[in-house]
Amino acid sequence: MGKLLYGASGVEIEFDDRTLTHVQIVIANKLRRRESFFFSWRDDAAVGEGRSSIWLDPSVPLFFKYFGGRVPSINRTWIDLLTVSANSSGGLQLVQEPDAAPAASPKGTAEQERP
Known part of the structure; x- marks a missing residue:
């Protein structure tokens, strides 16, 4: 499990490494443009199954630990889904990862499979 450490007090928020990597990309793109926004997610059952939100601003220190x-x-x-969410009035809402688009077959594969 990776951790997002938020603010000067270092509040620790745990996410799996894959999720944290995707969230980091979206957060970095927003903060690079000096945009502030909420980031919200559903809590794990281990911490009560509620919801949590933090306010992200370029002045707030963040640390990503994998x-x-x-x-x-x-x-x-x-x-793309996370970015659309982050750009909405509700801020970044963590959603489950969709299935990846099918990979394109290598060039020439179709011809090679014909009898």
Whole structure:
């Protein structure tokens, strides 16, 4: 499990590394443009199954800590969904990862499979 450490007090928010990577990309893009916004998610059952939100602003320190050493593959569709959400009046709402688009077959594969 990765962690997002929020603010000077270092409030720790846990997400799996894959989710945290996608969230980091969207947050970084918003903060790079000096945009402030809410980030909201559903809490895990271990902490009460409620909802939580934080206000993200370029002046608030953030630290992303990952458990694993490898950067996961990026699901562009998920990034797009999260970005649309982040740009809405409700702010960034964490949604489950959609299935990735099917990968294109390598060039020439179709011809090679014909008898």
